[in-house]
Amino acid sequence: MFPIRDDQPRFSTPYVNYFIIALNVLIYVFFEIPVQMQGGRHFEALIFQFGFVPEHLTGALAGALHYSISASLLTIFTSMFLHGDLFHIIGNLWFLWIFGDNIEDYLGHFSYLIFYLLCGIAAALTFIAINPSSIVPTIGASGAIAGIMGAYILLYPRARVQTLVVLIVFITFWWLPAWVFLGYWFLIQFVATSVEAGAAAHHQTGGVAFAAHVGGFVAGLLMIKLFPKRTPTYRYGSW
Numbered sequence: 001m002f003p004i005r006d007d008q009p010r011f012s013t014p015y016v017n018y019f020i021i022a023l024n025v026l027i028y029v030f031f032e033i034p035v036q037m038q039g040g041r042h043f044e045a046l047i048f049q050f051g052f053v054p055e056h057l058t059g060a061l062a063g064a065l066h067y068s069i070s071a072s073l074l075t076i077f078t079s080m081f082l083h084g085d086l087f088h089i090i091g092n093l094w095f096l097w098i099f100g101d102n103i104e105d106y107l108g109h110f111s112y113l114i115f116y117l118l119c120g121i122a123a124a125l126t127f128i129a130i131n132p133s134s135i136v137p138t139i140g141a142s143g144a145i146a147g148i149m150g151a152y153i154l155l156y157p158r159a160r161v162q163t164l165v166v167l168i169v170f171i172t173f174w175w176l177p178a179w180v181f182l183g184y185w186f187l188i189q190f191v192a193t194s195v196e197a198g199a200a201a202h203h204q205t206g207g208v209a210f211a212a213h214v215g216g217f218v219a220g221l222l223m224i225k226l227f228p229k230r231t232p233t234y235r236y237g238s239w
Helices: 015-037 040-050 054-061 069-081 086-107 109-130 142-155 178-201 210-226
Strands: 002-006 160-167 170-177
Touching (some): 002 086, 040 069, 054 069, 142 210, 160 178
Antiparallel strands (some): 160 170
């Protein structure tokens, strides 16, 4: 299932959501693509430098001299703005486009930015809790965006999401309640996390960091009510 749009209205312009989307696109186009064009080894070096590697942080906390705590923590932020390929960034930013504007509308611009970053941090910490020795760098905005989706399901469970559904050889569009669409998405991530944990136990690494999705979603679900709702502004007309 893939979301097309939602019917939850908003009453303000989501400037921060637009900024986050634009920043991700600019980094991908003007920073990542030129490195990719230099060859796979250059791009791999980029990902290892700016992606979040759990072993680097756990090693630094354990006192390993060749790892830096500050540098490892910094990569939690830099990794949120890197993507592996075109499909990765389009998929992530499309979900952010659909669900992020309503959360910014609820929180206000600055609070939304803080909320987004905290969800990304929670996603990274969840992943490191399950895969503390992983040497595979994680990149992408999906952990933070999962937090936005967690907030959305709590605030707007009855909003409807137009969803592209593939039934064997047929393609159709359904309007689903947000709690159904997002609940199904979370269930898939949760089940995949169990598989991911089993693969990590057998030293199989790589792929999608489902644990980060789960951690981000739960963080957004829990944190959204801790943030004050923005003070509504009204525009008055004259007769």
